[in-house]
Amino acid sequence: MERPRRDGVSVEALKEAGLRQNTLRAADGAVRHFEHTFGGLLPASPTAMADYIAFSLEEGLAVSTVGQRVSLLGTWHEEMGYPNPTQDSLVKTVLKGARSRYRKAPKKAEPLSRDHLVRVVQACDDAIVAAAQLDDPKQSLAQARSAGRDKAFFLLGFWCAFRSDELVNLRWEYLTFGEGRDAKTGRPIRNLEVFLPASKGDRGAEGRSWTLHEMSELCPVTALFDWRAAMMADEGPVFVKIGRWGHAGDAPLHINSVLELMKRAIARAGIEAEGFSTHSLRRGFANHAIDRNADVRELMDWVKWKDIRSALKYLDASKRLANDLAEIDSAPVVHSLELTGQGEKIPIASVKEDEPEQ
Numbered sequence: 001m002e003r004p005r006r007d008g009v010s011v012e013a014l015k016e017a018g019l020r021q022n023t024l025r026a027a028d029g030a031v032r033h034f035e036h037t038f039g040g041l042l043p044a045s046p047t048a049m050a051d052y053i054a055f056s057l058e059e060g061l062a063v064s065t066v067g068q069r070v071s072l073l074g075t076w077h078e079e080m081g082y083p084n085p086t087q088d089s090l091v092k093t094v095l096k097g098a099r100s101r102y103r104k105a106p107k108k109a110e111p112l113s114r115d116h117l118v119r120v121v122q123a124c125d126d127a128i129v130a131a132a133q134l135d136d137p138k139q140s141l142a143q144a145r146s147a148g149r150d151k152a153f154f155l156l157g158f159w160c161a162f163r164s165d166e167l168v169n170l171r172w173e174y175l176t177f178g179e180g181r182d183a184k185t186g187r188p189i190r191n192l193e194v195f196l197p198a199s200k201g202d203r204g205a206e207g208r209s210w211t212l213h214e215m216s217e218l219c220p221v222t223a224l225f226d227w228r229a230a231m232m233a234d235e236g237p238v239f240v241k242i243g244r245w246g247h248a249g250d251a252p253l254h255i256n257s258v259l260e261l262m263k264r265a266i267a268r269a270g271i272e273a274e275g276f277s278t279h280s281l282r283r284g285f286a287n288h289a290i291d292r293n294a295d296v297r298e299l300m301d302w303v304k305w306k307d308i309r310s311a312l313k314y315l316d317a318s319k320r321l322a323n324d325l326a327e328i329d330s331a332p333v334v335h336s337l338e339l340t341g342q343g344e345k346i347p348i349a350s351v352k353e354d355e356p357e358q
Contacts, residue, residue, distance in 0.1 A: 030072040043077055046088035053094050063103045067095060110275035112284035116266070117158055117218060123269040124151035141246030145230060150265045152227040153239055155220035156194070157281040160210055161303045164258045164278035166196055170238045177225060180213075189214040192221045208304075 034040045037059075038052050049070065056066045074086035085091060112120075127147035134140040157167050176193040194210045214221045227238075237252035253261065262280070263273040282303065289299050299305075 027072045027076060030069040031076060033069060034073060042073075043080070043082040044073070044085050046085040046090045049073070049085045049088070049091045050094045053091070053098055057098055057102060063098050066098065070095060109277035109279040109283055111287050112154075112158065112266075112276060112280040114218070114284075114288050116269070116271060116284065117154060119269040119271060120154050120265055121151055121218060124148070124154075124265065127268070138245035142242055142244060145246055145248065146242045148223075148227050148230050149239060149242060150261065152220070152223040153261070154265065154281065155218060155223045158285050159212065159218075159220050160194065161282045161285045163282060165255055167239060168237075168252050168255050168258060170194070170196075172228070172233050172235050172238055175224065175228075175238070177228070190221050190225060192224055 031042065033056075034044070034052060035042060038055050040048050040052055044052070052073075053066055053070065056069070057063070070086050070091070074084045077084045077086075124147040128144050128151075131140045131143035131147065134143065153167060156162065156170075157164075174195040174197070176195075178191050178193070180189055180191050181187065182189050191214065192212045194212065195207060196209075197207045212221050224238075228234075231248060236250065239253050240251065241249040241253060241257070243249065258278050262278065263276060266273040266276055286299065286303055289302075290296070
């Protein structure tokens with residue numbers, strides 16, 4: 001059988017697809033800062049790069065920001081076929097001195113706890129009920145859709161510990177809605193398979209799938225079923241902007257609007273939004289899982305942490321956690337993640353790495 005041809009395939013398009021959009025934006029920002037704010041010329045010499053580090057610190061930029069920009073500028077040189085000045089011993093020594101003298105303990109995002117999540121979801125449900133009482137049908141539609149989107153966003157982001165860009169880039173084509181039966185009770189339950197074709201931890205872009213099972217409360221499966229019904233959508237981005245009169249946009253939410261969306265939903269629940277960030281869902285789930293005695297090896301695979309240092313950045317470390325992490329040599333593939341509660345183990349989902357296409 002003849003395979004259908006693909007139009008618009010080019011090296012440049014594939015190259016851009018191979019880079020995460022956050023990385024592309026950050027690289028553009030680093031180049032602009034070097035050329036326009038610092039007044040430097042690219043390609044740069046090691047001396048110019050060292051001067052740029054000193055200039056950036058004098059400007060008041062955080063050492064971590066300076067280090068990230070230097071790394072991105074080094075990548076730019078390599079991509080353009082120039083010698084990488086950031087590998088020079090002068091630049092490495094200056095950057096090391098900057099970290100030694102000016103580095104501060106990084107600020108951690110406030111974790112969005114399960115109790116926070118309960119309040120956010122309840123506020124979304126209240127907004128949906130209140131929308132039905134509005135006289136203006138367009139305002140009613142806008143409020144109901146916005147609350148339904150936010151509810152699905154928070155629940156999926158929390159239970160899958162997704163990064164904000166993973167949620168923003170999620171498409172209906174990546175979701176498979178289905179039904180099955182509970183292994184213990186035999187009752188019918190709904191399930192949802194979520195596929196991510198690429199993510200930060202998936203360097204080879206091989207893809208990864210999560211299968212979520214219906215839960216009795218705070219259920220992401222129910223929220224996504226309801227959100228799909230409200231949108232009547234089978235393709236396109238899952239999380240989109242909702243206009244003043246309820247119109248759903250065709251483009252995904254902009255990554256820079258995610259924090260505003262989250263803080264607005266958190267404040268609507270009567271919670272002080274200061275301190276929360278786009279990492280709060282991911283960090284909140286990780287701490288919740290540890291509190292519920294999840295196996296640390298399984299948690300590391302679930303949240304896509306490649307090493308112990310990454311885990312400790314997100315978790316409010318305890319003595320037990322530190323001891324558990326110290327014993328880990330490698331994280332095995334996880335078939336399911338279970339949280340212990342009320343004397344029983346509760347499986348919330350399963351995860352698998354997709355096999356490379358033959």
